[in-house]
Amino acid sequence: MAYQLLKGKKGIIFGALDDKSLAWRTALRCYEEGAALVLTNAPVALRLGEINKLALNVKAPVIAADVTNMEDLKKLFEGAMNHFGGKIDFILHSVGMSLNIRKNKPYTGLDYGFNQKTLDISAVSLHRVLQTAYEMDAINEWGSVVALSYIAAQRVFPDYNEMSDAKALLESIARNFGYYFGVKNKVRINTISQSPTKTTAGSGVKSFDGFQAYAEKMSPLGNASADDCAGYCATLFSDLTRMVTMQNLFHDGGFSFTGVTEAIILEIEKNHEEIIK
Numbered sequence: 330m331a332y333q334l335l336k337g338k339k340g341i342i343f344g345a346l347d348d349k350s351l352a353w354r355t356a357l358r359c360y361e362e363g364a365a366l367v368l369t370n371a372p373v374a375l376r377l378g379e380i381n382k383l384a385l386n387v388k389a390p391v392i393a394a395d396v397t398n399m400e401d402l403k404k405l406f407e408g409a410m411n412h413f414g415g416k417i418d419f420i421l422h423s424v425g426m427s428l429n430i431r432k433n434k435p436y437t438g439l440d441y442g443f444n445q446k447t448l449d450i451s452a453v454s455l456h457r458v459l460q461t462a463y464e465m466d467a468i469n470e471w472g473s474v475v476a477l478s479y480i481a482a483q484r485v486f487p488d489y490n491e492m493s494d495a496k497a498l499l500e501s502i503a504r505n506f507g508y509y510f511g512v513k514n515k516v517r518i519n520t521i522s523q524s525p526t527k528t529t530a531g532s533g534v535k536s537f538d539g540f541q542a543y544a545e546k547m548s549p550l551g552n553a554s555a556d557d558c559a560g561y562c563a564t565l566f567s568d569l570t571r572m573v574t575m576q577n578l579f580h581d582g583g584f585s586f587t588g589v590t591e592a593i594i595l596e597i598e599k600n601h602e603e604i605i606k
């Protein structure tokens with residue numbers, strides 16, 4: 330069900346790669362809620378062509394931008410403001426990539442060249458996007474920016490590797506820029522810490538299926554789906570959450586505050602009995 334929460338609002342959505350992407354689901358939801366959109370992704374991702382299907386569905390232009398390239402970002406904001414005929418109300422940053430994970434390098438044996446690139450794409454890019462918008466005065470008062478994070482920013486999940494550090498930095502940038510943009514023109518900036526979700530980036534994490542099944546059993550409500558995440562993003566872009574800023578918001582069915590569940594204890598007891606037998 331849609332509520333027209335975003336009627337009259339204009340937003341840029343970064344990171345829709347295919348129909349599993351959190352950004353893809355969010356673009357669909359924002360469109361249903363009445364928003365006008367511009368879609369963007371890296372030139373190499375656009376070459377796959379999938380995003381054009383989404384663009385048709387949500388009647389949005391697609392503008393290429395590598396999030397590590399300041400020229401691209403400037404052109405993106407110029408293009409979006411031209412398209413909308415004015416400033417932007419919301420932005421979804423749904424971008425992440427780990428070169429060390431891709432190259433099977435463990436956390437204790439990182440390649441620092443890859444590491445710099447990972448941090449730039451997955452975290453500093455949020456600063457680049459915000460700085461571009463800040464300097465161009467591209468966001469309306471009470472605008473809202475959301476970036477997607479993961480609980481490995483706070484707790485150790487070994488297979489998440491260098492992305493844990495990237496997410497910690499991403500959340501810190503949201504907090505700090507949230508201060509400056511809030512003071513300047515009441516723009517709010519938050520991160521959503523989402524449950525493991527089977528997407529291209531998600532599946533890149535080693536043993537993803539086990540990881541996701543564990544989180545499912547450890548969450549009183551179960552894992553939050555991509556569509557649940559899309560709905561939460563829409564509320565944060567809406568006027569109903571005007572005073573929420575500089576927060577990392579857990580969207581994980583209760584995982585983050587659960588010590589252990591009966592389902593996990595039963596599973597461990599079952600395995601233990603099988604070992605004894």
Ligand SMILES: NC(=O)c1ccc[n+]([C@@H]2O[C@H](COP(=O)([O-])OP(=O)(O)OC[C@H]3O[C@@H](n4cnc5c(N)ncnc54)[C@H](O)[C@@H]3O)[C@@H](O)[C@H]2O)c1
Pocket residue numbers: 343344345346347349350351352370371374394395396397422423424425426450477478479522523524525526527528529530531532
């Ligand atoms: N899937 C999960 O389990 C999960 C959980 C929590 C948070 N997240 C976060 O959600 C966000 C979206 O990931 P997803 O799971 O939807 O996967 P996804 O693979 O669909 O999206 C990642 C996007 O990042 C884009 N990207 C990579 N390098 C880029 C660059 N240089 N410039 C511009 N775009 C670039 C990719 O093209 C892709 O569209 C990421 O930040 C991810 O870390 C995912």
